[in-house]
Amino acid sequence: MRRGCVHSRWPAPPVSSALLLPFAAASLLFLILFINASPVAGWRPWPNQQANTLANTTADLVEFGGSKKYEGSSEFVHLRYHMGPVLTNTITVHTIWYGRWRKSQKRIIRGFLNSISAAHSKHPSVAGWWKTVQLYTDQTGANISHHVRLGEEKNDRFYSHGKVFTRLSLQSIIKSAITARTRPLPINPKSGLYLLFTSDDVQVQEFCGQICGFHYFTFPSIVGYTLPFAWVGNSATQCPGVCAYPFAVPSYIPGLKPVRSPNSDVGVDGMISVIAHEIAELSTNPLVNAWYAGQDPTFPTEIADLCEGIYGTGGGGSYTGQMLEGEDGATYNMNGVRRRFLVQWVWNPVLNYCSGPNALDQ
Secondary structure, three states: OOOEEEEEEOOHHHHHHHHHHOOOHHHHHHHHOOOOOOOOOOOOOOOOOOOOHHHHHHHHHHOOOOOOOOOOOOOOOEEEOOOOOOOOOOEEEEEEOOOOHHHHHHHHHHHHHHHHOOOOOOOHHHHHHHHHHOEEEEEOOOOOOOOOEEEEEEOOOOOOOEEEEOOOOOOHHHHHHHHHHOOOOOOOOOOEEEEEEOOOOEOOEOOOOOEOOEEEEEEOOOOOOOEEEEEEEHHHHHHOOHHHHOOOOOOOOOOOOEEEOOOOOOHHHHHHHHHHHHHHHHHHHHOOOEEEEEEOOOEEEOOOHHOOOOOOOEEOOOEOEEEEOOOOOOEEEEEEOOOOOOOEEEOOOOEEEEEOOOOOOO
């Protein structure tokens, strides 16, 4: 198809996600460390989910009445503000590259992060997507910052902590980055986000089976500070059909063909939507006590969780919605700074449904 034409996918049904641990007092830390909860994870076609069929998708649409606003719209969603802090000042993103990363891969991810505040990007844009995140406020009425900038970077190409991690032990990498003797990452707990990326040969607890990424905050007992952070792994060699979908497809869905990735790197292009998911939720719920739905802060449903697997108009249930296909055949839904990306939508608190800059009916 030519540039601007819509492209659709019928993926496997989405799976709900939740945070790693509750936000609790120091006296409960020992108990917290042993809670086996699922972290926030970007949607992917998990192997144990229902098969991807037209019948399943049709059933989903019938159940919800086939509304044009089906993309996450529901009167049963009660997203509430729990009075915790959100990131209203300039957001500085500090990155940690753990393992082997090519320069081209770093450029793709940096390009996405730089695109969040690139207001003059071609429509539909990543900056337009971020405007939905900006609708969220704190208790004073101040909005999430419109300015997201790249901060300092730290590289650990020699795997100083090994290649196998639990979710909790990942925090040791962050500690090393902020306490390094040479060029440590700055400590910025109020408006800084710390993104930890692990290369495709690093194994993380539940990676590929249940998660592609998660966010939480560091424990002072481990890192020395409470810092909002997210981890996202490169799935290229371990499970691209799960965590890099739809640029790769799982073998258990016969006949489903992958689409072409916009930046010619299946693993990293698959990471972009997960990174976006985590940054949106870190900004609106950095300490797990701000914006989320549900009564249990141990398993909150956040603004990106509500829209998992939705990339365009009509999305929901088993359907990603309408995406774009460029003249080169690459599939995407947003433009950035000299690049294109496929990014999941987020929940719009004003419209009360999932929305994105590439929507056809907004």
